[in-house]
Amino acid sequence: MTEAQPLYARVKDHILQNIRSGAWAPGARVPSENELVESFRISRMTANRALRELMVEGFLARVPGVGTFVKEAPARSSLVELRNIADEIEQRGHRYSSRIVAKSEVTANPALAEEFEARALDRLFHILIVHEENGVPVQLEDRYVNAAVAPDFLKQDFVKTTPTAYLLAATPVDELEHTVEAALPTFDQQRLLGIGPLEPCLALHRRSWSRGQVATVATLTYPASRYALYSRHRTNARGTLSQ
Amino acid sequence: MTEAQPLYARVKDHILQNIRSGAWAPGARVPSENELVESFRISRMTANRALRELMVEGFLARVPGVGTFVKEAPARSSLVELRNIADEIEQRGHRYSSRIVAKSEVTANPALAEEFEARALDRLFHILIVHEENGVPVQLEDRYVNAAVAPDFLKQDFVKTTPTAYLLAATPVDELEHTVEAALPTFDQQRLLGIGPLEPCLALHRRSWSRGQVATVATLTYPASRYALYSRHRTNARGTLSQ
DNA sequence: TGTATAAGGTTGTATATACATTATAGTCGC
DNA sequence: GCGACTATAATGTATATACAACCTTATACA
The missing domain is CATH 1.10.10.10 (Winged helix-like DNA-binding domain superfamily/Winged helix DNA-binding domain)
Incomplete structure (x- = not known):
């Protein structure tokens, strides 16, 4: 074979x-x-x-x-593409591990419903995971998933497959929205990421659409000292340079 | 040459x-x-x-x-597009102003030469500008420009035209690289942006290529409380799962 | 008419060879 | 001790050649 x-x-x-x-x-x-x-x-x-x-x-x-x-492996993650952090870490030759902090079905509060562009959501899944590189936390993933789009989400074994990998395989991604902010970590974030109160973090807020619905909303928090977001790409060869 | x-x-x-x-x-x-x-x-x-x-x-x-x-041009767009901050601010109905802190011709140190992917750089321009929205600093632009690509860069009146606008008009952009990091501001940054030492900042590091050469390297620093980077775009149906 | 075969073009890989460029280490002469 | 030169090793590029794998088209044959 x-x-x-x-x-x-x-x-x-x-x-x-x-x-x-x-x-x-x-x-x-x-x-x-x-x-x-x-x-x-x-x-x-x-x-x-x-x-x-x-x-x-x-x-x-x-x-x-x-x-x-x-070469030294730069600790950075792609901005443009949806990438699986586990692959990314292993591609750098490092060991990937994760710790699932919370995993449950929740009811949407108004703010969440608004993010999902839905008046009333039947069911919503929530998961909170710490992703680790060589045992060191490098990303805190706080994700809500629309049960109507991925009904089997909670049944997955997220030690073996990351939520990103599962969702990419299970649902087509039609549209992406990213917001990046810098912020000092909350107390919970300090605890989960093992960082001090003065270490600034990147908060990458991502919404993705699938077949016209918001499929998932995730907030990915990166300690600044351990990660940077990265993107490099050719601009369209035929002149559609973005403004 | x-x-x-x-x-x-x-x-x-x-x-x-x-x-x-x-x-x-x-x-x-x-x-x-x-x-x-x-x-x-x-x-x-x-x-x-x-x-x-x-x-x-x-x-x-x-x-x-x-x-x-x-090959068909991939239907993807940059997370962070090249946008002129002056247009952006005026589009919001606010008043744009800027303050030029420094403007000079410099010689490249080894770190800069490496960023420009050049062994020896003939000439390099440097400019440091504070961009203001309604008089409030919202972005610190720290930019180096390859003189071989834009020899007339320093002759521009950057009160009327931003460096980004000029460079976009003067040189084709073939390739872009972005790195986003979170950091606490240095003392100079605190002073120029008028922020406190505990206000985290987004540092957007951008390199752009033109005809195979690195044309310009810029570090754009945003106070977190005043700015977030945002993008929304359609993906090309094929999932972009890495590797 | 339909099918099998052959021919030719195209990409994919692999080799042996050659020379240029660059950096390092060593040697010689002073 | 110091500088100039040399030898060596490593990468970078380029060529000529060879064969394999794949696809299309033309041809021969039943």
Whole structure:
């Protein structure tokens, strides 16, 4: 069942495994092209392709005349795309874990109903999760989910799948709204994130629509010292530069 | 001035130009590797690299046995669009004003050179502006501009035109990078924005590229109590689950 | 007419080779 | 001890070649 993988992909996997497992820490030197040639019995062009692609993908830094090194993984999350924080953390070669603080069905108060653009909501799910990178809390996820859109939400095992991953798989996302604010943490946030009262936080408030309804409303709180939000993208090649 | 560009980069530029100008519309076929070999007098491996990289970068789609085609432009928009803060404030019916704190030509230190992805920068402009809404500071703009991209930058009257507006008009923006962080204000920031030391701020760090070069690097600092970043946009039906 | 086969073009991968560029370490001469 | 030069190693680019995989089209044949 193992597809025949190209040689350059095998070399990439080998290097990624060593990075992800922590065997090669950030800053560590990775084998030179010629060393890969010998150990994998490949040509230098193939080794070059593997290393070059890993550099483009942000895992390696290469310095002519010196060598190739494991890049420091920037702790930042994408602004534009909906990404699964677990994948993101594992992509950096770190260990993802989570702690579910609360998980329940709730009745909507007026403020929530307004956010969901609904006069009366049948059912609403609530979940509060702390996401951890190498055991350190990096995001507090405070999420409400429209039961009409994802009725099986609470049945999921959120230790294995993050809410984001489940919702992305279960419902199409038609529209997104983001608001970003800076704020000092509340007492509860200090406790859950393990930070002091003077550590500013990013509060990313996100609403997503699915088939015309608000599917979920989430407030993601990031301690400033541990995370930054990031986005990079090409502007439309055909000139629709946003104003 | 014009560095000797690698052959594969010239081929990429040629193709990108044709896409950007609209000469090659989405879905159109681009020259095959062998056609590029003949027209550019290069080897097929070089043509292959150019096309492969443009595919990875999202501009082209390649189908084995068939050919290479211009990809449909992805229907996504930036979370943080490039907007002129003066327009924004006036759109709210408020009065816009600004105060230019500093305006000079500077030499790049290594950190700046790295941000500009340049080994040695000929000239760099710096400007520090406080943007005010009804006389109240709402944004501190700390911007560096690549003189090679916008040589006339310092000649502008930034009381009449904001740097953003000028740069948007003067240079095409090919690519944008945003990083958002929360931070407590430095002493200078407190003074310029008229806020206390405990008021958290949003720091929006933006880099923009123009014709392959970093055109400008700006840090926009917003007092949390006076501003939030907002975006709402439709997604392209395909879920954007990472990896 | 319909189908199987062959031919040719296109992308994908892999190799061996060559030369250029860059950084480091060492050596020689002074 | 210090500077100039050299050797070495690493990455960066480019080429020529080869074969595999895939698709389309044309052709041969039943």
